[in-house]
Amino acid sequence: MENSAPSKATPRDVGIVGTGQYASAFANRLLTAGYSVTLGSRRPEHPHPFLFGDPEKLAIDEIRVTSLEDCVRGNDVIIVALHVDHFESTFTPEMGRLCRGKVLIDVSNRGSSGSEKNARTKPTSNAQLLASLVPEARVVKAFNSISAYVMENDVTAGGTRAVPVAGDDILARATVCALARDMGFEPQENGSLANAWRMEEAVLRAFPEWTLATVVALVVFVFWFLFAVSRFYLASSNIKWDQLPLKILNKVFGATSLTLLSLTYFPSTFATLFQVAYGTKYRGFPGWLDTWLKSRKQLGLLAYFLICFHVVISTLILSPTYMRSWFPAIGAIVRIPANMTGNVVVPLEPAWMTWIGELSLLVGIAAFALMSLLAVTSLPSVARSLNWAEWRLIHSRLGYVMLTLAMTHVYVMGVPKWMKTGFPLVFFQVKFLSIVLPSVVIFCKLILLLPCVDGYVDRIRKGWERKKPAGKQDLTGV
Numbered sequence: 001m002e003n004s005a006p007s008k009a010t011p012r013d014v015g016i017v018g019t020g021q022y023a024s025a026f027a028n029r030l031l032t033a034g035y036s037v038t039l040g041s042r043r044p045e046h047p048h049p050f051l052f053g054d055p056e057k058l059a060i061d062e063i064r065v066t067s068l069e070d071c072v073r074g075n076d077v078i079i080v081a082l083h084v085d086h087f088e089s090t091f092t093p094e095m096g097r098l099c100r101g102k103v104l105i106d107v108s109n110r111g112s113s114g115s116e117k118n119a120r121t122k123p124t125s126n127a128q129l130l131a132s133l134v135p136e137a138r139v140v141k142a143f144n145s146i147s148a149y150v151m152e153n154d155v156t157a158g159g160t161r162a163v164p165v166a167g168d169d170i171l172a173r174a175t176v177c178a179l180a181r182d183m184g185f186e187p188q189e190n191g192s193l194a195n196a197w198r199m200e201e202a203v204l205r206a207f208p209e210w211t212l213a214t215v216v217a218l219v220v221f222v223f224w225f226l227f228a229v230s231r232f233y234l235a236s237s238n239i240k241w242d243q244l245p246l247k248i249l250n251k252v253f254g255a256t257s258l259t260l261l262s263l264t265y266f267p268s269t270f271a272t273l274f275q276v277a278y279g280t281k282y283r284g285f286p287g288w289l290d291t292w293l294k295s296r297k298q299l300g301l302l303a304y305f306l307i308c309f310h311v312v313i314s315t316l317i318l319s320p321t322y323m324r325s326w327f328p329a330i331g332a333i334v335r336i337p338a339n340m341t342g343n344v345v346v347p348l349e350p351a352w353m354t355w356i357g358e359l360s361l362l363v364g365i366a367a368f369a370l371m372s373l374l375a376v377t378s379l380p381s382v383a384r385s386l387n388w389a390e391w392r393l394i395h396s397r398l399g400y401v402m403l404t405l406a407m408t409h410v411y412v413m414g415v416p417k418w419m420k421t422g423f424p425l426v427f428f429q430v431k432f433l434s435i436v437l438p439s440v441v442i443f444c445k446l447i448l449l450l451p452c453v454d455g456y457v458d459r460i461r462k463g464w465e466r467k468k469p470a471g472k473q474d475l476t477g478v
């Protein structure tokens with residue numbers, strides 16, 4: 001555990017109201033950070049199972065357990081480690097008076113049972129409820145996103161280090177930020193106590209930003225699956241059902257990933273078109289576009305996840321049996337004399353891959369390598385190390401190069417077949433259909449890159465507006 005010296009601005013004594021799982025984990029962490037801790041309990045004389053159950057886990061000797069009142073009286077910083085249901089019975093008017101001027105840290109979350117569940121529908125947060133019970137205290141919301149496990153164990157064991165901190169009193173917020181920093185966390189100023197509602201809401205749903213992208217990926221996957229099954233089993237039966245798990249699903253993984261990649265890069269084209277249509281960058285995008293723009297990272301990562309299946313399966317099935325057109329059999333005419341008896345051994349020529357197969361794979365591998373780079377650089381820890389220019393180079397320019405390579409991978413293997421198939425039958429091929437959307441995306445990008453269009457968009461991005469509000473001067477100089 002990181003163990004920096006406690007900051008001078010933070011009082012060295014901290015009180016914790018409650019002796020449950022979270023209180024004991026918090027106490028442990030504070031002790032390790034060099035603080036002295038007092039726990040306040042309704043029954044200080046009776047050890048709580050969490051507090052005294054595992055002497056190895058808690059340095060009992062170093063922690064005082066007092067009554068709730070003494071705990072509040074003796075400390076200027078108090079962590080309220082109670083369930084919201086117990087706020088009203090604990091913070092009576094008398095307790096409220098004892099809390100005058102003190103920093104009260106509300107760590108509570110809304111649960112999924114009883115009155116805590118009901119609290120979900122209430123417009124006020126737990127922290128605001130606490131503040132209303134102790135109006136003379138300085139209530140700060142913090143730590144609710146940190147689990148007792150992460151609190152108790154070294155943060156490198158998993159979980160987040162980020163600790164959003166919200167409160168109406170700036171000095172109280174600063175005290176809590178310093179405390180969090182001393183405990184090895186990364187405090188993040190989160191404004192006033194009104195933001196506590198969002199902090200409590202944020203921990204109730206797992207991966208909320210992934211919902212839309214996951215639903216889109218599922219819909220696209222099901223579409224390609226049904227299309228491939230109807231194409232290869234209902235319309236023709238040249239591939240056996242035995243080949244569904246690898247041969248056919250491999251096509252579905254490739255096509256789904258290509259579609260998701262296109263959906264990752266398409267919204268920025270729409271955003272540019274809206275800016276051109278509005279003649280300004282200061283007008284907001286429609287809600288649907290805003291939501292789509294915010295889902296780009298998740299769509300791209302899901303595309304990467306699926307292409308990993310495609311790459312592994314492709315590598316496993318890369319053989320003359322599965323990829324007949326890439327390994328043409330070299331025929332030889334063998335004449336067997338009529339009077340010959342016994343077995344005839346005909347040596348087979350090794351089948352080499354055609355240039356179409358080799359080139360298509362090379363381009364596919366290059367696309368996969370770039371996709372891996374994009375995926376790695378979207379990890380928060382890596383992304384933080386990139387400056388704006390580096391981020392733009394990788395996620396915009398290299399992203400389009402990657403999409404072009406992925407598309408070329410399919411074009412190279414598809415064009416010779418499409419020339420044989422001809423229209424309109426070509427529309428019934430996974431390869432052909434999967435290439436339509438990425439081709440549109442790249443085509444639109446090329447149009448936007450034309451100097452006359454690019455120059456105009458660049459002016460808008462620098463702040464130029466087509467229609468200026470009355471009295472506003474053009475100061476951009478462009």
Ligand SMILES: NC(=O)c1ccc[n+]([C@@H]2O[C@H](COP(=O)([O-])OP(=O)(O)OC[C@H]3O[C@@H](n4cnc5c(N)ncnc54)[C@H](OP(=O)(O)O)[C@@H]3O)[C@@H](O)[C@H]2O)c1
Binds near residue numbers: 020050089143
């Ligand atoms: N556990 C976690 O991972 C976690 C993570 C983030 C936030 N939190 C939040 O931390 C708070 C405490 O969670 P916890 O897991 O520590 O709960 P807990 O283990 O159930 O402990 C709650 C404590 O509240 C006190 N208490 C129980 N009944 C009470 C009553 N009727 N009136 C007044 N006090 C009562 C008890 O202390 P005494 O008997 O000594 O009075 C008890 O130890 C909750 O708001 C929770 O949302 C927990």
Ligand code: HEM
Binds near residue numbers: 431
């Ligand atoms: C970003 C990377 C890639 C994308 C988006 C992609 C996408 C696609 C798509 C859409 C198809 C056409 C599916 C069909 O109708 O047959 C395909 C086929 C294929 N790809 Fe990729 N691919 C990528 C990378 C790779 C890599 C790295 C390999 C090799 C390891 C590979 C090997 C193959 C093979 C062998 C086929 C033919 C599958 C078949 O006909 O059954 N691909 N790919």
